[in-house]
Amino acid sequence: MTVAYSKPSPQKPLSNRQIKAVIALAEGMTQAAAAEFAGTSPQTVTAWMQDPVFHARLEDEIYSRSLDDAAFHKHLRRKALRVFTDGLSSPNPSQRMWAAKEVLARIPADPEEEEAALNRSIFESVMATERP
Secondary structure: OOOOOOOOOOOOOOOHHHHHHHHHHHOOOOHHHHHHHHOOOHHHHHHHHOOHHHHHHHHHHHHHHHOOHHHHHHHHHHHHHHHHHHHOOOOOHHHHHHHHHHHHHHOOOOOOHHHHHHHHHHHHHHHHHHOO
């Protein structure tokens, strides 16, 4: 039996004004100051804060500014796994199957193996870029 895996649909990109607001908020500006910086109203920024895509981008921006590279990459790995695990409860059977396959492929059987698996992955990526 062949199963066709459907991948999640890509999220809508943020507008230039939303990106400016994200940067301003990540820098510690108030919502009113971020709205002025982005060229919009404070009410609009407040509404954007309710948007999961905007909020996720803001969270990533804040983490990227406050953590070293290793900690930020760990945050991104955990976030990616959450996306896969969220897919496990999808009403679409092929989406659930795809998510389960991806989660199982990325979670080591032994929690202590996680660091070794990450190091192997990094090593393989470096070696792949250095090959002629």
